[in-house]
Amino acid sequence: MQLPCNMLRPLTTPSEKQLVGCLALRLNSGINGVMKICALTMVYRDYWALAQWYRHYSRYLGAENLFIIAHGADPEVARICPAASVITIPRDDLEHFDRRRTEMLNGFQLGLASIYDWVIRTDADELICLDPGQHQSFEDLFAKHQTSALFALGLNVAESEEDPPCGPDEPVLRTRQAAIFTPNYSKAFAVRGRAGLKLHGVQVRPRHVKRFALVIPRGVYMAHLKYANTQALSDSYAHRREVATIEGKGLPGPAWANPGTDSRRFFQQLATLPERPWEEAEAEAYALYPTDPIREPERGVVRIRRDQPKIRTRLPAWFRSI
Secondary structure, eight states, rough: OOOOOSSSSSOSSSHHHHHHHHHHHHHGGGGGGGGGGEEEEESSSSSSHHHHHHHHHHHHGGGEEEEEESSSSHHEEEEEHSSSSEEEESOOOOEEEEHHHHHHHHHHHHHHHHTOOOOOOOTEEEEEEEEEETTTSHHHHTOOOOEEEEEEEEEEOOOOTTTTOOOSSSSSGGOEEEEEEGGGGGGGGEEEETOOOTEEEEOOGGHHHHTTTOOOOOOEEEEOOOOOOOHHHHHHHHHHHHHHSOOOSSOOOOOHHHHHHHHHHHHHHHHSSOOOOOOHHHHHHHHHEEEEEEETTTTTTEEOSSSEEEEEOOGGGGGGGG
16 A cells, blocks of 8 residues: 555655655554554653653554654653654744644644544643443444544543652553543544644634534543643743743743643642532533534634533542553
8 A cells, every 4th residue: 555645745844754654654554444543642841741641542552553743852752652653843943833733733633644544633641531331442432423523521630639659650540530620621632534623623624614513422531631740740840931931923821931820720729629429520511511612614613612610520440440
């Protein structure tokens, strides 16, 4: 099988050629009739989260189907993820970073979609968790849906005072049970075909926005790990402040200049929200979050509203087996 020569456009940059080389090595790994799924992320220095991401998706998809965009040359990424395909891009210009990052990742994703049936794309600190009572695997999940994109209910997983430290080689969900259902992290996480991801939602042709069906399958959760390791969180402050002080247009705002403020706000919220049983909290989040999504024809985006209530809960036992 040959890689389509018109996959995106003429390939000119080293990163694009590197991606095609990685794909070519994967072409013969699939078996006819078997669904092919890959996962894609982008990372800069977030080594603890990256180790969690690599372990999690390797277990479900196989490490040979993982693609990691390293933002700047960093041999530590390949050390942490030895069997994944690591693609390095320059880190010499951060202006309009979010917009350019989205465009670039959608381009890589589109290339992968010419080889794979589904592409899972998350940040390095986001794990898609499947309730084993409802989905046996990602193949099982995707086979149930004909849509071009799937969303997941978002959970901010938190480290509590009584929790032990969690190193990069330890599965974090075995020791973290405190969580808050959060609309902002109830995101699109998987696409197929030409659909893209943007602003935590799905990006489609503008004419399709009004009738696009937002699908959140029951039993599918996005565990956001930013607050699950307070030491790793503190370690991230330095480079966030560094980026926030660079002069230029379209750079991260106050949240990066004062990262500790956001963290204090979250943990204060964790302390004040009443904890509700999982069954009750999950049912309410599932009923509320997909309702009346935001539709932006000018951007071609469909996403979940961020003004929905946050609901504190405790993860059920099956998360500890992930």
